[in-house]
Amino acid sequence: MSGVLHLAASGLLAIGLLAASSAVGAGAADGGDARGGAGDGGRHWVHTWTAMPQLTEPANMPPEPFTGEDVVLADATLRQTVRATIGGDDLRLRFSNAFGGAPLPLTEVSVALPRDGRAGAAAIEPGSARPVTFHERSATTVPPGAHVVSDPLPFRVLPGTDLTVTVYLAEGQASLDITSHPGSRTTSHLLAGNHVDAAELPGATPTDHWYFLSGLEVRAPGGTGAAVVVGDSLTDGRGSTTNMNDRWPDQLFDRLDSRPATAGTAVLNQAAGGNRVLNDGLGPNLLARLDRDVLAASGAEWLVVFHGVNDIGTAAATPAAQADVTAQLLAAYDQIVTRAHAQGIRVYGATLPPFGGNEMYDDAAGLRAETRQAVNTWIREAGRFDAVIDFDAAVRDPADPGRLLPAADVGDHLHLNPHGYGLLADAVPARLFR
Missing domain, CATH: 3.40.50.1110 (SGNH hydrolase)
Incomplete structure (x- = not known):
């Protein structure tokens, strides 16, 4: 299916509507280790959003000038919106390089609230962006075929609300084989340079695909x-x-x-x-x-x-x-x-x-x-x-x-x-x- 399956031209057969202050200032509600475990009052990690990773078809690659002859999204900011289902007080992100033909270098990542809580928005609520880390570092590289889970981030997510994830890739991914979910039915935005924390993305290029981001987890109550x-x-x-x-x-x-x-x-x-x-x-x-x-x-x-x-x-x-x-x-x-x-x-x-x-x-x-x-x-x-x-x-x-x-x-x-x-x-x- 295009699905139901697109082969050639004939075709074979999306989080946080919470106040920015609570999102930015929230800590683990029980004061315990944000990684969960004993003493958590039963809280555990649960996926609240996913997108199935796929090899990106040529027609679904990032639009020019973000796809070059042998590199994708070099010196580029990618802003994407996802919708959480259940909520929690801490979150972590998953990025996939399942189909990448080269390592995926993530230079900087942030999570924020979309402006007015609107899915597909290019703008975020000013002051709501929070840095995402990987083993306490701002950057990470995902090997081909692998995925990476971010460090837990205190950020309260309410059920059924949208969240904005912004990624900056300084070097880009040195392959035209990249991982995405083309059928996002949600608008993402691309802009040259590093704009991870920018409230606005003037002149950004819209594209209705998700790239690299494959999961969002929250530390949720027992049950x-x-x-x-x-x-x-x-x-x-x-x-x-x-x-x-x-x-x-x-x-x-x-x-x-x-x-x-x-x-x-x-x-x-x-x-x-x-x-x-x-x-x-x-x-x-x-x-x-x-x-x-x-x-x-x-x-x-x-x-x-x-x-x-x-x-x-x-x-x-x-x-x-x-x-x-x-x-x-x-x-x-x-x-x-x-x-x-x-x-x-x-x-x-x-x-x-x-x-x-x-x-x-x-x-x-x-x-x-x-x-x-x-x-x-x-x-x-x-x-x-x-x-x-x-x-x-x-x-x-x-x-x-x-x-x-x-x-x-x-x-x-x-x-x-x-x-x-x-x-x-x-x-x-x-x-x-x-």
Whole structure:
């Protein structure tokens, strides 16, 4: 998916609305070690936001002049906004160089509050910027294939609010292979020179991608946990509104946070447009990335698997190919449940919505539609998942069940609009996360 998978031109199938003074002056609430541990009153590190790392495609590289012949973002400031789900009194950042072709030198990093609490804003609240350190130093270098976790920073984060992360790279990354999450649906900003603490970025170049930043953790009270969602562009949010945080995981978080019984549940979006369960597409296949993106997520207690449309849609429309992808998908779901259960994570399976009328996936013989139905029947009836979330029932057209509900369809008969994503969010039983 672009996801649902972009190959060539045809395409195969986002924190701190707190007063600046509290953000700048906050310390560990219990006066203990900001790194957590005994004497913390049960507080522990939980991811509150994630973005699945990917190898950046040429079309999604930083725009000129920030991409050179052999170096990216040299002497450049990168300002990005992310939305926290759960809150905490301390935070730490994760930066990924999973797909970098060279070491990633981070010269200086800060965290601040966006101006007026607005997602995608280039401006930050004056005086709210705080320096981020790595082993008590302002700079760090991330080796190729690795990621880095910052030192804990006393900075109070409230649930459902936005945070601005600004990075300065003096030397840049000496490779055109870099790590990003192209489907940010949130505007980032680039400006030459070091402007890490600047309240304004006049003349900055906007780009709707995230680079390098892959996670935000908070030290949260006991009893909080994270629900990790894996999927493709239907979860990454194609058809949602840039800077409005109206993908279905965003809307699910809003609902959970509004209820006392489920407040304190982080919702982590580990999806990517074009991703597949079985084979690499845009990003590694789910079986390959499960350990990194789910099992290693801090505080993960639940996993929602809403994945498989791209596998069906990119397999040949022949009986043999569709029978094979059906068997492989069911075996993959079984493996995912087994591996997650071994880590004490409950796994919920979501049925796949229809794609009738989609130019790429709806074959004339209806073979892919039959595969989707067979996969959905297994999800509903096999009893392998700890619970089933029926997304198919939530957004199919009652008058034509092989197609999306017209009011939910973004127009390509595959992806959803914000209303459609709201229907998915509403179809998730809140009781699953108590």
